[in-house]
Amino acid sequence: MKVVIFSEKPFSGHMNIEGALRKEWADLESAVLEEYDAVCLIGSQSLDYPLSLSMEVCSKLWAYAEKGGLVYAEMIEAFDFPTSRLLGWKQDFPATRRTMEKLRASRDLxxxxxxxxxxxxxxxxxxFSFESEVLLSFGPYGDTHHSVHEAESARPAINVRKLGEGTVVYAAFSLFSSPSPEQLRPYSSWAMLLEALSDRTGLPCVIGEPSIKLAGDGGSEQALACNMRWFERSGILPVRDGSEGVFENIHSVTAKLSKDRRPDCHAHTALMFHLYGRWSGDATYEERSYRLMDYLFREGYQDMDPDSESYGFFKWYQFPGAHPHQIFTDDNAWACFVLLYLARSTGREEYRRRGILLAQALLDTQRRDGLRPNVLIRSEMKTLGREGVLELEPSLNPHFESITHAAYIQAYLVTEDEMYLDAALTGTRTLLAKEAAYKFMYSRTSGLTRLLLPLGYLIGHDGTGEIEAALNRTMAYLMxxxxxxxxxxxxxxxDPQRFGKEDAGVYIANGEGIADQLYTNNFLLMNSWExxxxxxxxxYKELYDDVSAFMRSIQISSEDKRYDGGWMRAFDLNKREYFGNNGDTGWGPYCMESGWTNAIASAGLLLGLLDESLFA
Structure with missing residues (x-):
């Protein structure tokens, strides 16, 4: 088939039309279309400068199609009657960028x-389409893989019409001109779509190799080396030696570096670099660990004002105010846990002093039953005082509660003060007694994974057998x-209906085959090991080995430094590719978190190689 493509600017070519001759848009006026079996018009990616067809070109294309030619057009403005009648599609509004819409196959393709x-x-x-068959639509679908019904507000995405002896195909979205090939998800389904479009129209559509591939399981040592490379080459470290901290993530939607700096991400990453330095014998990684934490100290993330209501707590991010505002339990507890572990491992007094200050702040704001709210607001603390916040409702969510109990264990190991061990035991027992009332953010699997961390250590200090029974119950559920x-x-x-907001799951219903590496499998590496x-x-060792092998097998290999050697949040276990429900606008399925995913996953692998416990 002899095909010509007219476009104003070059486009990615990741999804392409095989063997097509490319010409400038301006050549369309004078081109002899009958020299070609198919004519493709690739419109503008610029929302400010749309491309449109003149009456003369419309007439030319109409005549060409009527005589048996194939016309494919994409992203052409069609408010006028001549263009819309040619395409079998009339435009309602100016072009816009896709946000959370999904494409849906309108029939078997x-x-x-x-x-x-x-x-x-x-x-x-x-x-809207007329005198055309709609192959693909787009709309606000909250489902993950498949939607039984078309959304009421769905709009045509690809339609096909017969025109005389020929065919006109119109795509009302950036198909061949999609600027980000890695955002074609799930990739296997796109390959099927291109195959069907080629079969249906005769247009020789082809799709290139995915930019995000799986590295495969080469063992823990190789996986760790690749992940260190990701930290060093992806841009996630503003300065390679860690002296300017670590950025939070590569964003799920924009695929750009999210340049927020958070203490919890620093703590996770510092823990990983410390463990890697010890295992590899390369002291530069331990120095990088120290510089990450020193960045937080130097930049005033921890409130060191004894007269402040938030004394001892860390800011959640680089908050512009002088003191913390939102004080999330899990973020602060992770900073406490890692500081005190590092204090024991390195002997650095600064880690000990700041970690105990934070442990005391957590303890001072802990309810008598050992539980706490998921977040404290400093202005509320100013009104209520530390005594007043003890009356606030607890989260009843292991995501927040259990890491605090684990932090108290570290404080006990540092100080040998029984009050910290008692706080961990009391809080854990209270939480376990309220199992029927647990609250979860994303899934029961992710929440119970977080429950595990302190349980193994506390079994040795619990004479009732309740904690060991809870550990066995929890592990059985996960397995x-x-x-x-x-x-x-x-x-x-x-909350299956939660969609289009932050903190949503990456799946909707059981059986969808989605694995979460931000909240489940990443933490399960560490927690099953413990x-x-x-x-x-x-x-439990078998589970650890299985999850380790799984994580190694899904590590990303890519020519793009943003992805190579890292892990994204959501993985489709059956399709064997990164994919999940996109309902979380903040930490969606393709997020690559520095601390919460990549550092924690590597730390879990390192514990196995070192054959040691964080509580030893």
Whole structure:
């Protein structure tokens, strides 16, 4: 087939039309279309400068199609009657950027079945079809893989019409001109779509190799080396030696560095670099660990004012005010946990002093039953005082509670002060007694993964047997959701209707085959290891080995430094590619978190190589 493409500017070519001759848009006026079997018009990616067709060009294309030619057009402005009648699609509004819309197959398209959902990155146009068959629509779908019904507000995305002896295909979104090939998700479904479009129209559509591939399991040592490379080359470290801290993530939607700096991400990353330095014998990694924490101290993240209501607590991020504002329990407890572990491991007095100051702040604001709210607001603390906040409702969420109990264990190991051990035991027992009332953010699997961390150590200080029974119960539940690949599949979504906001799950219903590496499998590496070290239960070691192998097998290999050697949040266990529900606008399925995913995953692998416990 002899094909010509007219476009104003070069486009990515990741999804391409094989063997096509490319010409400038201005050549369309004078081109002899009958020399070609197919004519492709790739419109503008610029929302400010749309491309449109003159009456003369419309007439020319109409005549060409009527005589048997194939016309493919994409992102052409069609408010006028001549263009809209040619395309079988009329535009309602100016073009806009896709936000959370998804594409849906309107009918079976070869191997891509009716109702299948896809994502892309780029522009789209809202309009309606007439005298055309709609192959693909876009709309506000909250489902993950498949939607049985088309959304009421769905708009045509690709339509096909017969015109005389020929065919006109119109795409009201950036198909071949999609600026970000890594945002074609799930990639396997896009390959099916291109195959079906080629079969249906004769247009020789092809799709390139995915930019995000799986490295495969080469063992823990290789996985760690690759992840160190990700930290050093992706841009996540503003300065390679750690002296300017670490950025939070590569954003799920924009694929750009999110340049927020958070103490919890610093703590996770400092822990990983410390462990890697010790395991590898390369002291530069331990120095990098110290510089990360020193950055927080130097920049005033911890409130060191004894007269302040938030004395001892850390800011959640580089908050512009002098004192912390939102004081999240888990973020501060992670900073406390790592500071005190590092104090024991390195002997640095500054870690000890600041860690105990934070442990005391947590203890002073802890309810008598050992639980606490998920967040304190400094202005509320100013009104209520530290005594007053003890009456606030607890979170009842292991995501927040259990890491605090683990931090108290570290404080006990540093000081040998029984009040910290008592706080950990009291809080854990109270939480376990309220199991029926637990609250979860993303899934029961992710929440119970977080519950595990302090339990193994506390078994040795609990004469009732309650904590050991809870550990066994929790591990049994998680192992019920172990996939054949070794990873834990997300299950029991507490809020399936939550979509389009921060802090949503990356799946909707059980059985979707989605694994979460931001809140579940990443932490399970560390927490199942600690359960094994505390109990010697071989089933727990088996789980650790399975999750380790799974995480190694899904590490990313890419020519793009933003991705190479890292892990994203959501992985489709059945399709074997990164994909998940995009309902979380802040930490969505393709987020690459510095601390919470990549550092914690590597730390879990390192504990296995070092054969030691964080509580030893």
């Amino acid at each position: 070869g191997r891509l079945k009716e109702g299948a959902l896809l994502e892309w990155g780029g522009a789209m146009q809202q309009g 019920e959701h172990r996939h054949a690949s070794g990873g834990i599949e997300e299950a029991d979504n507490p 359960a094994w070290k505390a109990t010697g239960n071989p089933a």
